[in-house]
Amino acid sequence: MNELTRRDEMSLAGAALRGAPWKAAAITGGASAAISYVMGVVFPGPADLTWALCLGISIFSLVAAIGAVSKPNVGDRVTRQARLWSLRHPWRFALYPGILAAVVMYPVQLVFDQEGVFGAAWDALWGGALVYLIAAIVTLSLRGRAQSAK
Numbered sequence: 001m002n003e004l005t006r007r008d009e010m011s012l013a014g015a016a017l018r019g020a021p022w023k024a025a026a027i028t029g030g031a032s033a034a035i036s037y038v039m040g041v042v043f044p045g046p047a048d049l050t051w052a053l054c055l056g057i058s059i060f061s062l063v064a065a066i067g068a069v070s071k072p073n074v075g076d077r078v079t080r081q082a083r084l085w086s087l088r089h090p091w092r093f094a095l096y097p098g099i100l101a102a103v104v105m106y107p108v109q110l111v112f113d114q115e116g117v118f119g120a121a122w123d124a125l126w127g128g129a130l131v132y133l134i135a136a137i138v139t140l141s142l143r144g145r146a147q148s149a150k
Helices: 006-018 022-042 049-070 077-088 095-113 117-141 144-148
Strands: none
Touching: 006 049, 006 077, 006 095, 022 049, 049 077, 049 095, 049 117, 095 117
């Protein structure tokens, strides 16, 4: 009877992400996108704006997700409990940063890459899946913090 619904899981993941380091994530994502694009301009080869923007979105999502669960004993009671839940259920928690990345990547792929509706959706889905996988594995590796935070 204590099973959580999908809505409860979404609320817990959102509460855990509430305490994410958003400013650091934005700076890191923006800097990585800028560096990627500038390297494409400076060095031989085509500068791909779509690749640079999607890289920035991915790194932004990863820094936010990992930063949200890296300090489970910081914040108010609800945030701490949500972070502990996220560390105990890394695959469920990582679903939401992955979805966030895919949703934000879709218009970038659609506008800048000009692959069409389905090609942009396919590329955004793969980008979100990669963010999901990396966020889940890193959150899984931080799982020991859930036991030490009790």
